[in-house]
Amino acid sequence: MEYGLRPLGREKIWLWLLLAPTLVGLIFGAFGSVLATTGLSLMEWDLLTPPTWAGLRNYVELFTNERFLRSLSNTVKFSAMYVPGVVVLSLFVAVLLNRPIRGVSLFRTCYFLPCVTSAVATALVWNLIYGKDTGVLNYLLTRLGLRPVCWLCTENALYSVVVVNIWGAIGEGMIVFLAGLTAIPREYYEAAEIDGANRVQQFFRITLPLITPSIFFQTLISTINAFQAYDYIYMLTRRAGGESTVPVVVFSIYRNAWHFSNYGGASAQAIELTVIVAALMALYFWLEKRFVVYE
Amino acid sequence: MAKRMVCLVLTIAALVLAACGPQRTPTGPVELTMMMWGDPAELTVWRQIVADFEAANPGIRVNVEVSDWDSYWTKLKTMLAGGTPPDVFAIDAPLYPDYQSRGVLLNLQPYIDAEPQVLEGLYPITLEAYKTPEGYFGLPRDFQTIVVFYNKDMFDAAGIPYPQPGWTYDDLREIAKRLTKDTNGDGIIDQYGFYADLWDMELIWSEAIWAYGGDILSPDHSRTLINSPEARQVWKLFYDMIFVDHSWPDTTTAAEYGGDPFLAGAAAMTTIGHWVVPGYAEAGFRWDVAPMPRGPAGQATSVNSAGFVIAKATKHPDEAWKFLKFVLSADGQKRLAELGFACPVLRSVAESPAFLDQPVKVNHRVFLDSLQFARMKPVFKGYEEWSAVVGDGLAPVWAGEAELDPTLDAVVAEADKVLAANR
Numbered sequence: 001m002e003y004g005l006r007p008l009g010r011e012k013i014w015l016w017l018l019l020a021p022t023l024v025g026l027i028f029g030a031f032g033s034v035l036a037t038t039g040l041s042l043m044e045w046d047l048l049t050p051p052t053w054a055g056l057r058n059y060v061e062l063f064t065n066e067r068f069l070r071s072l073s074n075t076v077k078f079s080a081m082y083v084p085g086v087v088v089l090s091l092f093v094a095v096l097l098n099r100p101i102r103g104v105s106l107f108r109t110c111y112f113l114p115c116v117t118s119a120v121a122t123a124l125v126w127n128l129i130y131g132k133d134t135g136v137l138n139y140l141l142t143r144l145g146l147r148p149v150c151w152l153c154t155e156n157a158l159y160s161v162v163v164v165n166i167w168g169a170i171g172e173g174m175i176v177f178l179a180g181l182t183a184i185p186r187e188y189y190e191a192a193e194i195d196g197a198n199r200v201q202q203f204f205r206i207t208l209p210l211i212t213p214s215i216f217f218q219t220l221i222s223t224i225n226a227f228q229a230y231d232y233i234y235m236l237t238r239r240a241g242g243e244s245t246v247p248v249v250v251f252s253i254y255r256n257a258w259h260f261s262n263y264g265g266a267s268a269q270a271i272e273l274t275v276i277v278a279a280l281m282a283l284y285f286w287l288e289k290r291f292v293v294y295e
Numbered sequence: 296m297a298k299r300m301v302c303l304v305l306t307i308a309a310l311v312l313a314a315c316g317p318q319r320t321p322t323g324p325v326e327l328t329m330m331m332w333g334d335p336a337e338l339t340v341w342r343q344i345v346a347d348f349e350a351a352n353p354g355i356r357v358n359v360e361v362s363d364w365d366s367y368w369t370k371l372k373t374m375l376a377g378g379t380p381p382d383v384f385a386i387d388a389p390l391y392p393d394y395q396s397r398g399v400l401l402n403l404q405p406y407i408d409a410e411p412q413v414l415e416g417l418y419p420i421t422l423e424a425y426k427t428p429e430g431y432f433g434l435p436r437d438f439q440t441i442v443v444f445y446n447k448d449m450f451d452a453a454g455i456p457y458p459q460p461g462w463t464y465d466d467l468r469e470i471a472k473r474l475t476k477d478t479n480g481d482g483i484i485d486q487y488g489f490y491a492d493l494w495d496m497e498l499i500w501s502e503a504i505w506a507y508g509g510d511i512l513s514p515d516h517s518r519t520l521i522n523s524p525e526a527r528q529v530w531k532l533f534y535d536m537i538f539v540d541h542s543w544p545d546t547t548t549a550a551e552y553g554g555d556p557f558l559a560g561a562a563a564m565t566t567i568g569h570w571v572v573p574g575y576a577e578a579g580f581r582w583d584v585a586p587m588p589r590g591p592a593g594q595a596t597s598v599n600s601a602g603f604v605i606a607k608a609t610k611h612p613d614e615a616w617k618f619l620k621f622v623l624s625a626d627g628q629k630r631l632a633e634l635g636f637a638c639p640v641l642r643s644v645a646e647s648p649a650f651l652d653q654p655v656k657v658n659h660r661v662f663l664d665s666l667q668f669a670r671m672k673p674v675f676k677g678y679e680e681w682s683a684v685v686g687d688g689l690a691p692v693w694a695g696e697a698e699l700d701p702t703l704d705a706v707v708a709e710a711d712k713v714l715a716a717n718r
Contacts, residue, residue, distance in 0.1 A: 047375070048372070048375055048376060048397040048398070048399050049398065066709075067687075131551045132547050132548060132551060133551055134551050150547055152547065152550075153695075154691055154694065242365075242683070243494070243683065243686060243687040245690075245694075259368075259683065
């Protein structure tokens with residue numbers, strides 16, 4: 001690395017000049033908005049009149065506003081089910097599809113399809129599946145002589161949307177794990193077979209330890225996605241008047257800002273979401289040092 | 296090299312400054328931007344209104360920008376915050392105080408004082424929402440009263456006479472019960488007697504609470520009154536229709552009929568405004584409209600309007616005012632009547648064939664006659680958050696997941712907090 005190309009003298013100017021557009025975009029676009037959001041979270045602002053100082057009032061609200069606490073608890077519950085669900089299931093699918101089966105690329109395409117389909121369109125299809133009286137799922141249940149279930153009523157809606165979100169994310173996880181799996185040298189398995197290890201033992205003793213970098217990466221990405229999940233959830237749980245049976249934090253942020261003209265409160269909620277995700281990332285990196293195996 | 300650099304930087308700076316600098320004073324026509332929500336059918340009619348206006352006012356050009364309801368408000372707020380609002384834009388009366396109180400609208404009072412005849416012939420109740428102590432900051436363009444829509448085919452099949460003026464909420468409940476049927480005998484109801492959306496007050500519950508002698512808010516907008524004994528009678532009636540009579544589908548069931556069981560041909564009656572007329576005309580069954588039922592304290596419906604306001608930041612207030620006047624003129628109102636989505640605010644046009652004999656042949660007079668007992672849909676600051684607290688709060692009740700009375704008390708307490716925060 002040390003002997004790589006280094007910019008000399010005048011070239012440095014061009015270096016910075018050519019980097020400038022990207023850097024400016026990054027500074028104003030990303031860091032700028034983070035800074036602005038932090039600033040706004042300390043203000044009361046309705047977008048149309050000048051902001052007024054609110055101190056920590058918006059942050060106090062985070063602990064006392066029942067509607068926000070409900071959305072936070074929904075997000076946490078959602079993530080707690082979604083992240084393990086995505087990681088385990090997409091690893092499972094990837095292991096299944098990492099073998100020479102006829103038509104493997106067709107299967108892989110099928111699993112990946114939800115990732116490239118419009119969330120709104122798929123959510124509408126899921127609405128048809130989950131319908132109470134006219135839904136496909138309840139039709140099957142009643143055919144089997146069981147009682148129909150109200151999948152999208154308040155008590156079940158969270159679980160129903162977790163299923164849809166996991167289903168929508170398996171494809172991406174599968175790609176990550178397939179890349180990890182193909183990187184494991186075949187010799188390990190051959191050696192294990194000679195030693196008499198069966199498939200299950202091979203999976204737990206060879207595959208799982210060697211794929212920890214992919215598991216780490218996928219858990220990280222899934223966690224970020226879980227805290228930002230919005231589209232499927234909103235499409236499946238929206239009610240009249242822009243309400244949702246499973247309001248999550250992102251929904252609460254959007255609604256407070258654009259519908260209730262409470263940009264300060266919405267910013268404080270966004271900051272809290274960021275802090276939670278950042279704390280989880282710190283935890284993950286600490287765990288990475290202890291458990292992830294890099295060859 | 297360095298010299299060339301300086302040259303380059305200066306050139307770029309010059310270009311940037313030129314782009315940002317003040318535009319040359321226009322010698323051509325004045326361009327107005329008018330923004331509104333609506334669908335393609337509405338856009339076609341508005342283009343026509345604009346063409347008529349431009350023909351009558353050479354020297355003014357109007358660009359019409361249309362968005363759907365949700366993105367309209369987001370876009371509007373962003374443009375207002377950015378200091379580049381459209382010159383003229385549409386407003387929903389209940390949201391008007393949120394903008395008016397924040398000083399982004401132009402006070403129209405000086406124009407009205409100079410030409411008071413502009414307001415002549417407009418239905419007075421439609422103006423109320425825009426009146427403030429400092430004058431009018433907006434004017435209505437069309438209004439909506441809520442009436443009962445009924446499916447004639449279902450009434451005929453059951454041999455039940457159509458709803459008549461003077462009928463009561465008890466009659467409504469009784470008729471709804473008789474029209475609720477399981478037509479294919481599978482144990483699931485597939486024809487309901489009645490359906491109305493209960494999220495917003497406008498479609499049924501404000502009307503019913505007034506008819507039972509209650510009110511929505513205290514006159515000073517400081518207290519929510521929807522848990523008064525009178526209002527509780529209304530909630531109980533609705534609750535019983537949904538969960539005892541099963542003549543009104545709960546919200547989860549209604550969602551399976553696209554949220555509108557009446558349009559889906561699965562409910563015999565509904566309460567809604569004129570905006571559904573063009574859509575319902577294609578429903579594939581015969582229907583007509585009747586006035587709202589009476590309650591113990593008389594008859595009531597809700598009147599609400601869409602209006603136009605002028606941005607305070609406009610560079611062309613005079614031209615914008617001219618456009619507003621044109622919308623309220625007989626020519627403009629006639630075009631709006633043709634659109635068939637709403638009732639004209641100009642009485643002479645509303646009571647003319649342009650409105651009464653529009654292509655969809657139903658008893659359009661009911662919408663106008665309802666004004667006699669109509670009350671203005673409450674208009675107050677914080678309306679959107681308040682109605683979200685009430686609508687969201689009661690939603691579990693209408694989905695059959697929460698008890699009515701304790702939920703109502705909790706909702707009122709939280710709604711009052713919103714009112715306090717918006718004082």
